[in-house]
Amino acid sequence: MNTSKPLTCFALSTENHIAHLVLNKPEAMNTMHPTFWRELDEVLTQLHKDNAARVLVISSTGKHFSAGMALDTFSGAITMADESPEGRAAMFDSLTDMQATFTKLETLRIPVVVAIQGGCVGGAVDLVTACCIRYATADAFFCIQEINIGMVADVGTLQRLPKLIPLAVVKELAYTGRRMSAQKAQGYGLVNEVFDTPEATLAAAMQCATEIAAKPPVAIWGTKQVIHYTRDHSVDDSLKQMGWIQGAIWSNRHVMEAVGAMKGKRAADFPALSPLRDFRDLG
Template sequence: MAGPAFSRAWRAFAVEADTAPGVALVRLTGPGRGNMMGLAFWAELPELFVALDADETVRAVVLSGQGSHFSTGLDVQEVLGGWLERMGAGTCAQAAARTELLGTIKSLQSAITAVASCRKPVIAAVSGWCIGGGVDLIAAADVRLASVEAKFSLREARLAIVADVGSLQRLRGIIGEGQLRELALTAKDITATRAEKIGLVNDVYADPDALLVAALDMAAQMAANSPLAVAGTKAVLNHGREEEIARGLDFVALWNTSFLHSEDLLEAVQALREHRPGVFSGS
């Protein structure tokens, strides 16, 4: 394959042409620990999936993490650090700061939506940790698979944040209302076995190698079908659903623009730095 997704050097991704015709393997590569989602990730993700969408040699995509983990989630310090610094304790978030935050949230949302909007089917292959933004990302994929040691966490409430990049909107149609509320409101970690039981992943494999083989095989089956029919099937499945998701994304962006700046958020950031649980006051 020699399309734009393969000819460019990406900072946060490695893009490989698998031996199966029409299958692209995309690995998250960091550069943060555990493939943490920093500025390079958010800038490149929509560009990469636009390139994959436009590449006629690509008929299916497998999305995985490099190394031991899929992703440990948003790099809060790199993406929001400057805003958090200006909005320290005792300050009042004025209109300019809120507008800046709204733009940041919308940009992150658009990056994840680029995955959901890609006409090519996307299979997420999850090993190790998949936390926060990692769950947002796999929720935008068409199919999710995992290896047995994988763990998942919608951890935002533990960090005094309302998840705002798509998991609350997309997971409702994947795991159902009750399971989503449990995961989002407890912010607990779940195993791959539990993830399979609730429908977050379709299948669980013995190890990361077996997982990747299965994901690539499934992608090859998709790539062997009529690309027009596959794209049409995905468009029909997305019809109506994506409009509802977009409304939900608008609402949570406005909510966090209004309420994200809090003493609880500053406490959560400090607790992360000190490697301790946050102690929240609701203020």
């Protein structure tokens, strides 16, 4: 995958159908500022359109995964105009735009696996809760930092975290701003597995991604659609949606190829998802 401009906050590579996006501003603890947000949005938009990658791995550099929103941005480019109802109303649209970037992780056509080391703070919790699978180092911790700086977490943590861990735990973290260790996060189900080092954590994420990339991309797409729909709907509605998805993407060839590959102890060969083209770009 090629981005239109060089990235300054990230490094991106794609190999063996695995896209690897690395937060690469360790000197700034990988904090989030307008450039971070813009580049992440552009990368996710392009990954969604392309079909080279079958899974996305996100990792980071330095001591901490990310310290969240860069505090100086609150007095700069994104200062909220709270002097009038009109200015406060404009916060809605600005916030919706920011929320949409992390939602792209959740709605991406491919699964997202994240390797977390050190601090995962504030906006970083918003980011990782929108991912599919989370691995962490033993020294990792999670903190809903927003309450510590006088505000409500507003880019997805309070909406997604209650669907991942017990509600009372979410309330404790959100009300107090306490840190939750990787071990507790694993016990609650937020983290899939904990490893001793960042290298081992990333290796586990890559191994998981390799296994996902070996499966039929359209079946992985369907599985992600069904899991997310089921999370937010009744069993009856979800079973109906399951029927519609299966009826839309079923492939005898894929099933026979998968079975044949298992019997022959070989790698299966499946077609990629079709690339997407924006309607406005046609013609």
